[in-house]
Amino acid sequence: MTFTKTTEQSSKYENLEQMSVSSLLSNINNEDKTVPLAVEKALPQIEQLINAIIPKMKLGGRLFYIGAGTSGRLGILDASECPPTFGVPFDLVIGIIAGGDTAIRKAVENAEDDTTQAWNDLKAYNINENDVVVGIAASGTTPYVIAGLEECNNHNIITGSISCNEGSPLSLTSKYPIDVVVGPEFVTGSSRMKAGTAQKLVLNMITTATMVQLGKVKGNKMVDMQLSNSKLVDRGVKMIMEEIDVSYVEASDLLQTHGSVRKAVDFFNLSTIK
Known part of the structure; x- marks a missing residue:
């Protein structure tokens, strides 16, 4: 060629x-x-x-x-x-x-x-x-x-x-x-x-x-994204609300405690099972 x-x-x-x-x-x-x-x-x-x-x-x-x-x-x-x-x-x-x-x-x-x-x-x-x-x-x-x-x-x-x-x-x-x-x-x-x-x-x-x-996306969401600004924190809170049906305040507390959408959702689901 x-x-x-x-x-x-x-x-x-x-x-x-x-x-x-x-x-x-x-x-x-x-x-x-x-x-x-x-x-x-x-x-x-x-x-x-x-x-x-x-x-x-x-x-x-x-x-x-x-x-x-x-x-x-x-x-x-x-x-x-x-x-x-x-x-x-x-x-x-x-x-x-x-x-x-x-x-x-x-x-x-x-x-x-x-x-x-x-x-x-x-x-x-x-x-x-x-x-x-x-x-x-x-x-x-x-x-x-x-x-x-x-x-x-x-x-x-x-x-x-x-x-x-x-x-x-x-x-x-x-x-x-x-x-x-x-x-x-x-x-x-x-x-x-x-x-x-x-x-x-x-x-x-x-x-x-x-x-x-590699499992870094769940559904269509960036559940492992870094929460580096207010916009992304707000997006993360809303992802949690959509995933586990909690209020904005509850989702915000979960996100602040666990540091990522994935960890927050996993913790909630495990605590619910228990």
Whole structure:
């Protein structure tokens, strides 16, 4: 298969600077509408990766994301949202970006071209065979990411990838590649747009489906979420009220005493049985 970077192909739209704001928004939106359809085509690949992640996590393994630029930032975003959403430890899902934390806000020159740093970054976390590493790169050609996955393969660590170019070097390196081919961007080469949106959708799927399978959701509720602000405390109280039919005050007391929706409901149910 010949590798073609569709993410770098010229936009279907010309003379953007001559468009009105209304036209710009309409055309961007039209392109964005194609992204979920591209993700849908990749669902079998996404499922295979998730089915590889779950048993490793049940053995105590972790999920790592590695990426550069926008891709790295998206991995960090997804990882950082897992503890408050699912009540898991902060080091269960870990996002690593080329160039380190500085690169989250400001590009670090040549960081994505470093072919040794990704493995060094992973070794800092005592990476092992129970872990899974997912490389994220819209182009599928980022040296930092590819080299990191190659080292993981050499050390019998399961690898996955998310790319927006079919048959990319990254996809060929990964054991569980995900290719979401979204085509040329509205602004030529600006892969923070459709490609970034596609990556975010896939990341949502990976962690949400995995956490559901690990028992971190009950019914459709985030029963293990961290109660880090008033909005979430109120949501937790209402979850308890819905689950065990008590007043707001009683539910609030239970939540304050036990610290999570799950623990509060479990305690109430056990005390009722007794």
